[in-house]
Amino acid sequence: MPFMKLSDLQHPATTLQSELDGFRVDIDAARQRADVVLARPPYNVITMPQRDQLRITFEALDANDDVRVIVLRSEGEHFSSGGNIRGFLEASPETVSRLAWNIAAPARCSKPVIAANRGYCFGVGFEISLACDFRLVTPTTLYALPEQKLGQIPGSGGSARLQKMVGITRTKDIVMRSRRIPGQQAYDWGVATAIVPDGELEKATDELVDELRSFSPLAQRTAKKLLNDTDDSPLTVAIEMEGHCYSRLRSSEDFREGVEAFHDKRSPKFVGR
Numbered sequence: 001m002p003f004m005k006l007s008d009l010q011h012p013a014t015t016l017q018s019e020l021d022g023f024r025v026d027i028d029a030a031r032q033r034a035d036v037v038l039a040r041p042p043y044n045v046i047t048m049p050q051r052d053q054l055r056i057t058f059e060a061l062d063a064n065d066d067v068r069v070i071v072l073r074s075e076g077e078h079f080s081s082g083g084n085i086r087g088f089l090e091a092s093p094e095t096v097s098r099l100a101w102n103i104a105a106p107a108r109c110s111k112p113v114i115a116a117n118r119g120y121c122f123g124v125g126f127e128i129s130l131a132c133d134f135r136l137v138t139p140t141t142l143y144a145l146p147e148q149k150l151g152q153i154p155g156s157g158g159s160a161r162l163q164k165m166v167g168i169t170r171t172k173d174i175v176m177r178s179r180r181i182p183g184q185q186a187y188d189w190g191v192a193t194a195i196v197p198d199g200e201l202e203k204a205t206d207e208l209v210d211e212l213r214s215f216s217p218l219a220q221r222t223a224k225k226l227l228n229d230t231d232d233s234p235l236t237v238a239i240e241m242e243g244h245c246y247s248r249l250r251s252s253e254d255f256r257e258g259v260e261a262f263h264d265k266r267s268p269k270f271v272g273r
Contacts, residue, residue, distance in 0.1 A: 021050040025057060032068035033209050034061045038125075041076030046124050047084045051102040054128070058105035058113075068217060069209045070109065072132055073116040077140070082123025085150065096155065099124075103156035107131040107228060110221045112212045116205045117141050117183075118198060127158035130165075133224065135191065136205055138198040141183030143191065148178045164231065165191055216254035217272035 022040040027033070036057060038044040046054075061067050074080060103124060106113040115132040122144045129135055129143075145154045145162070153159065154175065163171040166189050173179055187195040196204040212220065226245050230238035249255050253273045261268035 020057075021047055021053055023050065023054065023057075025061070027064070027066060029066040031209070032066065032213055033071065034064070034067040034069075035071045035073060036061075038072075038074035038080055041074075041078075043078050043081035043120065044074045044076065044125070045082065045084050046080055046128075051099065051124070055102040055105040058109045062109045062111060068111060069212050070106070070111055070113045071116060071205055071209065072106065072113060072128065073205070074118075076119075078119030079115075079117045079121040079129070079141075080123075080125025081120045082125055082146070099155050100157045103128045104131050106133070110224065111217075112220060112224065114205060114208055114212075116201055117143075117192075118201055120144075122146055123154070123158075124156050127154060127156040127161070130158060130161040130191075134193040134208060135186075136201060136208065137183035137186055137192040137195050138201050139183050139195070140198050141186065141192075141195075143174075143181040143183075143186050144178065145175050146178040148176060162191070165189070214267075216252075216258065216268075216270040218252055218254050218270075219249060222249060 022044070023036060023038050026035040026037060028035075036054070038046070058070070061070055106115075106128065112134070113132040114134045114136065115129040116136050117129055118138045118140050120142055121129055122142070123146060126143050126145060145158045147154050159171060159175050162174065166174075170189065174181060181189075181191070183192060183195050186192040194204065222245050226241060230241055233241070254268075254270045257270060258268045
């Protein structure tokens with residue numbers, strides 16, 4: 001029986017169009033930064049094929065050693081007005097069943113992911129932002145899950161992630177009334193990491209990227225996975241898992257470098273090991 005070759009294997013990526021659909025990827029190797037830029041202005045509508053491509057893109061960037069931090073942003077005054085509405089009727093049940101898995105790609109990515117949100121951030125635009133680690137907003141930002149207006153509910157993890165952040169009462173208010181939440185309210189409720197003037201969103205994003213790059217890549221990957229994995233764990237389980245992760249990091253080169261740099265009163269040079 002002959003062995004199968006890698007070229008014989010099938011993967012969903014092989015069925016996607018070769019050009020990125022509605023977005024581009026910019027990599028700045030010198031700054032160890034990758035930008036996933038929604039590029040279908042003015043509203044940056046996200047299509048069904050684009051969701052598959054976004055997932056694969058995050059997986060590829062996660063495996064790229066030149067990238068430490070990923071930024072999800074958009075061209076124009078609106079982050080995204082949501083998905084292609086007619087695409088929901090045309091998609092097969094199998095395609096629709098993958099929606100939440102695709103949009104959760106930023107959360108599964110081991111590297112820090114920042115969402116820079118201005119203007120409309122509706123539907124899947126909001127859901128993929130909720131899957132990121134940090135959300136920077138401006139006074140123009142409007143978050144919404146408007147699916148009730150279509151006779152539907154959020155299908156890409158939006159209501160579940162939001163409920164974890166703001167509780168069931170506020171989530172029902174947002175989901176069941178299709179309410180729009182402005183940037184300031186999102187920050188006050190703990191949905192947004194920070195709110196900055198609209199003209200300073202790029203600067204604030206740059207500063208957060210540089211701050212995150214200054215930490216140990218290994219410690220950051222560990223912290224993200226630990227926090228994600230224990231989000232719905234009992235306190236005793238979370239504390240136990242935290243202890244195991246702490247113990248493993250004690251033997252890392254980065255921890256030794258951090259301790260030595262602290263005592264030497266210098267900036268550490270972390271290598272991710």
